[in-house]
Amino acid sequence: QLQLVESGGGLVQPGGSLALSCAASGLAVDYYAKAWFRQAPGKEREGVACISSGDDSTIYADSVKGRFTISRDNAKNMVYLQMNNLKPEDRAVYYCAAEPMLFRRCVLSPSAYDDWGQGNQVTVAS
Numbered sequence: 528q529l530q531l532v533e534s535g536g537g538l539v540q541p542g543g544s545l546a547l548s549c550a551a552s553g554l555a556v557d558y559y560a561k562a563w564f565r566q567a568p569g570k571e572r573e574g575v576a577c578i579s580s581g582d583d584s585t586i587y588a589d590s591v592k593g594r595f596t597i598s599r600d601n602a603k604n605m606v607y608l609q610m611n612n613l614k615p616e617d618r619a620v621y622y623c624a625a626e627p628m629l630f631r632r633c634v635l636s637p638s639a640y641d642d643w644g645q646g647n648q649v650t651v652a653s
Contacts, residue, residue: 529553529625529642536621536647539613543651547608549623549644560626560633561599561606562640565619565649574635575621576608580628586635590616613651620646 535547547563562577576587576597585597596609606623624640 529559531623531625531642531644533621533623533644533647536649538650538652540653541613541615541651543613544609544611545613545649546610547621547623547647547649549606549608551604551606551625557601558627558629559642560628560631561597562624562626562633562635563597563606563608564622564624564635564637564640565617566622566646567616567619570619572622572637574637577633577635578606579631579633581630584632586633588635610649613649615651617649618651619649621649622646 530552532550539545558580560579563575564572566572578585578597578599594612599606623644625642626640
């Protein structure tokens, strides 16, 4: 099981940018798929972006395509989410997640992931 610790949330104005980081500790993190999810008040947790192990292929939710970028640095056991052109509807608690998915493409379903970070608040307001 991985321990995941997020950082980098905060308050930003609409149109601004934020970068989230997630540090993973544990064994053999390279073959874990990594993902970012978010949960707004009163809403279900939704997938934002994920990155597969091996080929680093990515999947994005339609709502963030072209604005958010997920990346990983296996040497540092880190996964990142760069968020640009933020909108008020992006306000949520953001979670990173991980799951062993060797030779499988990542997915944006929360039920597919067992390891979760503690969550980090992102607020977009003027």
